[in-house]
Amino acid sequence: MLLVLALGIGTLAGCGVWLLLRARTFDAVLGLTLLSYAVNLFIFAMGRVRVGAVPIVGDAKVHTLANTTDPLPQALVLTAIVISFAMTALLLAIALRARAETGSDHVDGSEARH
Amino acid sequence: MFGGHEIVAPIVLPLVAGALILLLEQARSRWVAAFSLGATLALLGLAIGLVRQADDGVVQAYLLGNWQAPWGIALALDRLAALMLLLTAAVALGALVYALGAEGGHGAAAPSGRSHFHSLFQFQLMGLNGAFLTADLFNLFVFFEVLLAASYGLLLHGATRARLSASVHYVVFNLTGSALFLIAVSLLYGVAGTLNMADLAQKLPLLAPENRRLAEAAALMLLVVFAVKAALLPLYFWLPDTYAAASAPVAALFAIMTKVGVYAIARSTTLTFGAPPLAGLATPALPVLALATLVLAAFGALAATRLRGLVAYLVVASAGTLLLAIGIGSAGTLGAGLFYLVNSTLVAAAWFLIAERIALARGGSDLLEPRALGHAPAGWAALGVAFFVAAVAVAGVPPLAGFFGKALLLQAAGQTPFAVWAVALVLGSSLAMMVALARAGSTLFWKGGVGGAGSAASVARAVPTAPSAAPQHMAIVALLAALLATTVAAGPLARYTADTAAQLLAREPYLRAVLDAQAVAPMFDVRKEMRERGEAQ
Secondary structure, rough: HHHHHHHHHHHHHHHHHHHHHEEEEHHHHHHHHHHHHHHHOOOOOOOOOOOOOOOOOOOOOOOOOOOOOOOOOHHHHHHHHHHHHHHHHHHHHHHHHHHHHHHOOEEEOOOOOO | OOOOHHHHHHHHHHHHHHHHHHHHOOOOOOOOHHHHHHHHHHHHHHHHHHHHHHHOOOOEEEEHHHHHOOOOEEEEEEEEHHHHHHHHHHHHHHHHHHHHHHHOOOOEEEEEEEEOOOOOHHHHHHHHHHHHEEHHHHHHHHHHHHHHHHHHHOOOOOOOOHHHHHHHHHHHHHHHHHHHHHHHHHHHHHHHHOOOOHHHHHHHHHHHHHHHHHHHHHHHHHHHHHHHHHHHHHHHHHHHHHHHOHHHHHHHOOOOOHHHHHHHHHHHHHHHHHOOOOOOOOOOOOHHHHHHHHHHHHHHHHHOOEHHHHHHHHHHHHHHHHHHHHHHOOOOHHHHHHHHHHHHHHHHHHHHHHHHHHHOOOOOOOOOOOOOOOOOOHHHHHHHHHHHHHHHHHOOOOOOHHHHHHHHHHHHOOOOOHHHHHHHHHHHHHHHHHHHHHHHHHHHHHOOOOOOOOOOOHHHHHOOOOOOOOHHHHHHHHHHHHHHHHHOOOOHHHHHHHHHHHHHHHHHHHHHHOOOOOOOOOOOOHHHHHHHHHHOO
């Protein structure tokens, strides 16, 4: 479970960074999206992954982290998801506008001079 | 002032004002600008009140939602937060008044009008104020996003080609920074189980040794994120393009944006990571990088081909000087750095406005090359005076307060291991700035001449003077007057910043204020009512 999670985060982050470095606006958007997925999973993992534990109130158990899972990272992830979603939409709008104005999807607005 | 609620007011006021402005814009009201101006004026008044309130040296906490500190989000008002609030309001007022003038005019200089300038402006202020007040790391992230989201919108105003590609860079860079911020924050949560800055400051020294490296990594990652905002050496390359591309009032407001990064570094290195074993984690790297930033900024200023580019490098240089002060981190350098911060922010804001007026008077070009102007545009001499005053202030030459800031800093840095390098490079970069500014000034105002023959063709283009230039001149004069005021009141200001530094380094009052803040008895106890209803069933 932990290994799968760690590999998933690593793969997403790696792909995200690679795409981000490709200097095309669409690739950058995709890269940032993957990166934000990786970050969201990472926040989740930092609350300790527990299988089958309820977040806040369980039945007739003592309400400590031994019996429940930490609800705070889940709240943090929700916030992070909302923010990254909105920012991706904004970036897409800017990228489309830049594409329309400059006729190029290079992040500099024109192809690199060689 | 308002029974303790004045601490949250600097966040709520721009939020409500921004939302109302959206509605007013929808109704095509003529009162949008007046309302925006009124809200900013109210913010300035509020900030002055808060500075006076914080100056008694007591840190005040405000519990959002009435939840006690480590569980809920707390705001905290201390001298540093109050100072930053006041500075933000002052710069914002200058930028807004200038923008109102541009609104009456037309052409590329008009930043406002159709596209929600005023509401974005207010939301940006909300993000800035929130970032200065919050005592919670995740909340700091949220306010960073608020101010960044607003800044993306502001940057895109009257989008030109250069502005668009600069925007793409700026947004992508900052979104990557946000991802890093989140990783660092969640790492800290993973090892310490809290995100309250005061609580973290208490828990981090008690970490098990195996978690210490993780905490160090998180701390350094946070510093990288803040350094992106503050424009430290390997991370400042977004700044000159972005600031040079933004419209003048937006760039003036952005002068406070780099200071958010500086503030966050000052706050986190003194408070959250201020105790051993994390204390001094960045001490060797931060001053060295800050000095390198200074050197490169000096080269950038000397090589600038446009006035706006030159001004952007002045901002980078001031960030370098500030981070040097914070990086060394003694009480003396911190106090001197904060003193310099006030000056450098005001003067940077003034510079962006002056640069645009000069460009307009020269037919819309701010290229640093001789250009025959035909006859002197209206207010040319006044612009020259403004240029001179701002140049003196930014280069740190007596008699203006920029000089006091640098002198205090060098005096304080003289007792540290960085003495030689600090003195040599700060003075060297000041000299380079002076050369760059003198060259720019003589090119702009003297070469090419005024009233020369054969330049009739350029006359028509050279006198665009918008009918409503008065607010713009007023804004520039007001910012320069604020600079002069800090010079005249340098004594009290230096006393305040020295007290601020002492308060930052004392740490304990802040921790106690935030962690011991008691939830107030609520006016309507909703929870009690729910409990009783639950029991009745």
